Amino acid sequence: MAPKLASFFFCLLSISSALELVEVHGSGIYPIVVSTWSFREAVRAAWKSVNDYGSSAVDAVIDGCSACEELRCDGTVGPGGSPDENGETTLDALVMDGTTMEVGAVAAMRYVKDAINAAKLVMDHTEHTLLVGEKASIFAISMGLPGPTNLSSAESIEKWVKWKENNCLPNFRKNVIPAKSCGPYHLYDHASSVIESSCKLAGGESSEKTWYEDGNQANIIGYHNHDTISMAVIDKMGHIAVGTSTNGATFKVPGRVGDGPIAGSAAYADDEVGACGATGDGDIMMRFLPCYQVIESMRQGMTPRHAAVDAISRIARKYPDFVGAVFALDKDGVHAGACHGWMFQYSVRNSTMKDVQVFTVVP
Numbered sequence: 001m002a003p004k005l006a007s008f009f010f011c012l013l014s015i016s017s018a019l020e021l022v023e024v025h026g027s028g029i030y031p032i033v034v035s036t037w038s039f040r041e042a043v044r045a046a047w048k049s050v051n052d053y054g055s056s057a058v059d060a061v062i063d064g065c066s067a068c069e070e071l072r073c074d075g076t077v078g079p080g081g082s083p084d085e086n087g088e089t090t091l092d093a094l095v096m097d098g099t100t101m102e103v104g105a106v107a108a109m110r111y112v113k114d115a116i117n118a119a120k121l122v123m124d125h126t127e128h129t130l131l132v133g134e135k136a137s138i139f140a141i142s143m144g145l146p147g148p149t150n151l152s153s154a155e156s157i158e159k160w161v162k163w164k165e166n167n168c169l170p171n172f173r174k175n176v177i178p179a180k181s182c183g184p185y186h187l188y189d190h191a192s193s194v195i196e197s198s199c200k201l202a203g204g205e206s207s208e209k210t211w212y213e214d215g216n217q218a219n220i221i222g223y224h225n226h227d228t229i230s231m232a233v234i235d236k237m238g239h240i241a242v243g244t245s246t247n248g249a250t251f252k253v254p255g256r257v258g259d260g261p262i263a264g265s266a267a268y269a270d271d272e273v274g275a276c277g278a279t280g281d282g283d284i285m286m287r288f289l290p291c292y293q294v295i296e297s298m299r300q301g302m303t304p305r306h307a308a309v310d311a312i313s314r315i316a317r318k319y320p321d322f323v324g325a326v327f328a329l330d331k332d333g334v335h336a337g338a339c340h341g342w343m344f345q346y347s348v349r350n351s352t353m354k355d356v357q358v359f360t361v362v363p
């Protein structure tokens, strides 16, 4: 983790928006599995499913992401991680079928640990795309998934208790009073004049600062806070699917939904073109639909490498300090990655490789 962190801080300090990339050509022989990060076990599970058992791309994505949920990949996928302000863990997941363009997703889902399976139930057994909150939980349980389940773990509760002891800092609030302690929070304008004037007297500190200007708050965005698994599979038939699963941002405001369950943001697939997966500061990335951008750029003829770099650059131009990455995979098995603000890794398994291979992309 040390080189990763060193690279991360280097990126934060570097003023220029340096972008780097790798691109690797495949021979176009399916199947292939690609995933964000070095989630080797998840990729192995998807590979076994699609290669050994001949599963469809959608089923392999479900198997791969489920493995990550069970393993609690990095503590940021599945139950037991990323407590919100109230200490609760909620889950976001998405699955997309690049043949039919069908999408199923759940967001801020409580009490049910099988997030990607819940997303698949939405896709397969409703006409909808996205179900949220407790209603998503009720749906998932009614369709046969286990629950209600306590999604907290000893670790997530401990993390949350420590955060409370640290005055609930860092947090995702802005322009509120109190700025440096636990809530309840009020709008700045509506706060009592006594509090307002005492704040102004205390050095004229503006509550309107970005995450990255404050070392304390910058800590909130790091490798263990935005490690969404986003996975793409091309099956033996050449069909493409993508899936994502995450427990979101640690100490998020309850109700927050990130990029994970948003089609076109954390993942997108189209059999005619390829697939894309994204990870990073979801609150910013979802404003740009980077994976939709990647697919449409490749449709217009860009290589995966250029499409990935272009999608990241579009965000970096507006948010030079954002942290994020995408991988792009075209329908011929050519893959590439691009990142900004941190070092990125993605994992690939195809029939030439003896095992999962991890590719590193530096900003």
Ligand SMILES: *[C@@H]1O[C@H](CO)[C@@H](O)[C@H](O)[C@H]1NC(C)=O
Pocket: 024, 025, 026, 027, 028, 029, 030, 333, 348, 350, 351, 352, 353
């Ligand atoms: C598998 O990936 C490797 C590295 O990306 C590439 O050299 C090889 O050609 C690929 N094999 C197939 C069958 O696509």
Ligand SMILES: *[C@@H]1O[C@H](CO)[C@@H](O)[C@H](O)[C@H]1NC(C)=O
Pocket: 150, 151, 152, 153, 154, 157
């Ligand atoms: C859920 O699990 C956590 C961690 O084990 C525990 O602290 C908490 O009390 C549990 N909540 C309920 C409602 O059982």
